[in-house]
Amino acid sequence: MDIGRWRLFAAALSGIFIFFSPFSVAERGPNYSFMHDATTAPDISHYDYIIVGGGTTGCPLAATLSQNYSVLLLERGSSPYGNPNITNLSAFGAALSNLSPTSPSQRFISEDGVINSRARVLGGGSCLNAGFYTRAAPNYVREAGWDGRLVNESYQWVERVVAFEPHVGQWQSAVRDGLLEVGVGPNNGFTYDHIVGTKVGGTIFDRAGHRHTAADLLQYANPTGLTVLLHATVHKVLFRTKVGRQRPSAHGVAFRDTAGVRHTAYLKNGPKSEIIISSGALGSPQLLMISGVGPAQHLQAHNITVVLDQPMVGQGMADNPMNSIFIPSPNSVEVSLIEVVGITSFGSYIEAAGGENFAGGNPRDYGMFSPKIGQLATVPPKKRTPEALARAVQLMDSLEDSAFRGGFILEKIMGPVSTGHLELRTRNPNDNPSVTFNYFKEPIDLQRCVQGISTIEKIIESKSFSSFRYDYLSVPTLLNMTLNAPINLLPKHANSTTSLEQFCKDTVTTIWHYHGGCQVGRVVDTDYKVLGVDALRVVDGSTFKSSPGTNPQATVMMLGRYMGVRILSERLATEESK
Known part of the structure; x- marks a missing residue:
């Protein structure tokens, strides 16, 4: 591969379309x-x-890819534009709490009992998340085998459209200063980089409170080279075997529209044309299995014709466990999502979100930790039944607005080391597969959680955070009210029968950073080509062995740009040499 060629190619493309205004995209679409x-x-x-x-x-x-070739992009969901629940920070969580069949968020519950969500919208998870933007650590880039210079160029290409520096208010500042006071240093200021210590990260919400998503990156496209089809659910990747060869080759996909009509899209004749699956950590292994690439015995049990016996499809599934603590505040707390992060040396990331409205709207409906979006941490995972959720929602609705004055400090462990697997429930791509993450199966994950919770306790008790905590000796009426709410307060102390280890297990929730299922070296090679078949790649977070940085979205977007440049460069170099 000619490294210099694709670097120059990347540099040339990076300057295209920078005249677009991201603010107009957010406001009008x-x-x-x-x-x-x-x-x-x-x-x-x-x-x-x-x-x-x-x-x-x-x-x-x-x-x-549309810069030089014809591209079909198939999305099973709708457009994010014109949906205020996606665009506006003030409505964060509204899409996650919407359980209708047309919602941009599709709820799933892992076999562990933790309630989670997967995206069903153009732009994917960047349309639903809390907006934090941060790059992967340099050692993550090295271990992935990526070229550092192209990685940086690709991050910059993304950041020109979707990334911003947040305005840090008093609550987030108190968390930042508390982190530094308890020893999570140094102070790295505002940076997109992943560095041990405390920093202010980027956000995909601009200063007007408008969300910018991966869909906004389509403004870089060559409009004559791209076709985007919405509400297009792919039911199967089509394979054929070339004459004289046993190795199958992908040559098309079958998809259906909302009327149930079947359409077929084929690759143009040519040795370099490809199908690329970018359906996420649940969707990509699910589609491979439905198409006949996966564990043979499991596929046969679902009456699926086996194209390739690939037992590693669906393996290595992981979700970073998150545990959070609510801090009632005697003073008002500005509305904020994730802005500050403490990257500890022991492998736990400390973050915060706050505001009486938990980012606007009705906190009972849209809060980042509302049971209406599945974040019911006061009930152990296996007991988070629909009835338990309903009781939690009813209790939350009964509380006074003052009970929601405060914010959360959370910890998410790096990695994680614990992994699980994914299996099909049905052959319908619209149905959720069965997924097991095995939270805290490995002791090191549990140890990191305990250290993270202990660090949060110290932050709350720090001088820097004093204006946002009550004098617990006074136990005001508000605290008595909040103690019965479906949210976590500080865990009980050492004289309690409940240990921090058990607290971590009982209060675990998700921060939506699941990954794996089509991992590099197991399902795809280092060029993201599916092992054992031709003309098929998987490029998304399902290929990750661990979650990059404190939030993966920047790296997932970067990877799309990075691999697009590499694929273009290699193909153009081949065609020029003929």
Whole structure:
């Protein structure tokens, strides 16, 4: 591979379309001439590249490949534009609490009992998350085998459209200063970089409170080279075996629109045309299995014709466990999502979110830790039944507004080391697969949680945080009220029968950073090509062995751009040499 060639190519492309204003995109939505509903698609079509999944990776990947080739981007969900529950910070959580079949968020519950969500919208998880933007650590980049210079160029390409410096208010400042006071140093200031110590990270919410998502990166696309189809659910990747060879080759996909009409898109003839699956950590292994690539015995049990016996598909599933503590405040707390992070030396990340409205709206409905979005941490995972959720919602609705004055400090462990697996429930791609994450199965994960919770306790007790905590000796009425709420307060102390280890297990929730299922070296090679078949790649977070940084979205978007540049460069170099 000619390294210099694709670096120059990346540099040339990086300057394209920088005249676009991200603010106008957030406020009005772009007028994408290439975006259509799948009902308008022809029965049969042909493209150089077919990308399955218009999420955090699929959008930047499609935008990049469209510069030189015809690209079809298939997204099972709708457009994020015109939906205020996605665009506005003030409505954070509204999409996550919407359980309708057309919601941009599809709820799933792992076999561990933890309630979680997967995206069903153009832009993927960047349309639903808390907005934190931070790069992967340099050692993560090295271990992934990525070229550092192209990685930086790709991050910068993303950041010109979607990343901003947040305005840090008093609450977030108190958390930051408390982290430094208890020894999580040094103070690294504002930076996108992942560095041990305390920092202010980026956000995909601009100063007007408007969210910018991976879908905004489609403004980089060549509009004549890209077709985006919404509400297009891919049911199968199509394979054929070349004459004289046993190795299968992907050559098309079958998808259905909302009317149930089947459409087929094929690759154009050519040795370099490819299908690229970017359907996320649940969707990508699920689609491979439905298409016949996976553990043979499991596929046969679902009456799926085996194209390739690949037992590693669905293995290595992981979700970073999160544990949070609510701190009632005697003073008002500004509305904020994740802005400050303490990156500890022991492998726990400390973050915070606050505000009486938990980022606006009704906190009972839209709070980042509201039971309505599944974050019911006061009930152990296996007991988080619909009835338990209903009781928690009823209790939350009965509380006075003053009970919501305060904020959360949370810890998320790095990695994690504990992993699980994914299996099909049905052959329907719209159904959730069965997934097990095995939270805290490995002792080191539990140890990191305990250290993280202990650090949070010290932050709350720090001088820097004093204006945002009550004098607990006075035990005001508000605290008595809050003690019965469906939220976590400080864990009981050592003289309690409940240990910090048990507290971690009982209060574990998700921060939506699950990954794995199509890991590099197990399902795909270092070029993200699926092992054992031709013309098929998987490029998204399902290929990760651990979650990058404190939030993966920056790296997932970067990966779409990075691999798009590499694929283009290699193909153009091949064509020029002929």
